[in-house]
Amino acid sequence: MRKNVLPVILLILAAVIAVGAVTFLGPCVHEDGSEAACAKAGRAVLIDGCVLAALAVLLFSFRKPAVRSVLFVIALCAAVIGILLPGTLFPVCKMDVMHCRMVMQPAMIALFGVAGLISIAGLVSEKVRSRKS
């Protein structure tokens, strides 16, 4: 039960990221219906959130510390990529006051940052578990 605490938190974070990317934490919407510069960043964040959610679900089904460690490492990579997605890997809009720069980018940095820290904590706990067993 205890070993599933971190995957549960990871799953909740991934759900917030994925749902947020298409609702309140999503990219900007143009008045004339054309695609905003940050639309691709929004889609990439959604995909990364889904990947993180899938990794969290996989963590529930595996018990071996070695496999779980690998999954936590992949989750850490996904979190780092998530931090870089809006602004670095994909462009965002040019104004600070645009929704993507004011809300989406900082929120994703914070959420993926926490996901990264949880992945590191998971990695450490799996190492401790493998040493004990």
Added chain:
Amino acid sequence: MKRFSPVTRNLIRKPGRTVALVLLTALLALSVFSGSIVILSLRGGLNSLENRLGADVIVVPSTAKSKTNLEQMLLQGTTGYFYMNREKLDKVRNTAGVEKASPQLFLASLRASCCSVPVQVIGFDQETDFTIRPWVAESCSRTLADKELAVGCRVSADVGESIRIYGVNCPVVARLAETGTGLDTAVYCSQETLQMLLDAARDLGHDLKISGSSEDVVSAIYIKVRDGVDPQKVADDINVHIRKVEAVSTKGMLTGVSDSLKAASGTITWLIAALWILALVILFIVFAMMVNERRRELAVYRLLGMSRKMLSSMILKEALLCSLAGALCGVVLGAALVFPFTTLIEHSLKLPYLTPAAGTILLCAVLALAVTVISGSAASMRTARKLSRVDPGTTLREGA
């Protein structure tokens, strides 16, 4: 080999209690650090606005109030445009008490494919201007040529890049210093460039409600009054004698902003105070509960030969470690919440907001750490004194 001191071992052995103490102290540090940064940023924003406005009176068409409020444009960067006939400029210049009067033209670009960014475009008269020119001169010493733009620090376009406004590509030649106001989200150009952009917008079918040539209109007139003249009197004179305009004294505008700032700062201070009282009361309760919980444990320590002084110093060290860890977490969390969301906070408060310098932020962090650690340790002091007086024999007999 000794791996941990008894203090660290005590903290690790009771993870629930330790985490609760760390979280409580983190809450204290978070509230002090983030609250003080927000209050300092609001004060910095007001000072910056005072320095940047430069004019004593601003004249706008009377329709501006119903369209986009000038105050909203200056403080929050709301985009908008309004126009009045250029002949009003001559009438304003002839008003008694007016030393300088300079016109400005406004245009809002769209969140659409014709424009690379929705932004407020401000065209100023480079010969008569006394408000924007000194600010632009800090980054660009020469006058702006046709189509050239100087951008506020919150417009993400570097010098050398171009911004497309109503299909016209305008090169960026300067980035302006931060003011913490809506002026940071605007782009600035010469009046001739703005007239060109107005024509481009009209060609694309945007109804700007201008009758006649774009050269015959202005959006606002910035006035500097003569020494010793009351700006409010000049504003009143203009409102009485010139039809269909609204003259606003910037002093009055700043007073309004200052009042809003006082109200916001007051609310934040009260919230911090309430949070502190609540957290301190909880800390005292938690430490008081520890007296009963750890009575037998400390009695054993006394039987093993620990002096009262050693016991109380052990409890104090535990509290100190928890407070320090919590304070560090709180400051880091506060920084993660306040700094990335600066623009969101500014937009929500609807007030000028200028983040303080790195030195001030560091000082705030150190103060928040110190205050939290001192409070956490002070809350544990009474418990430490009480527990160190425990009589080991009686306590162990009671428990048997």
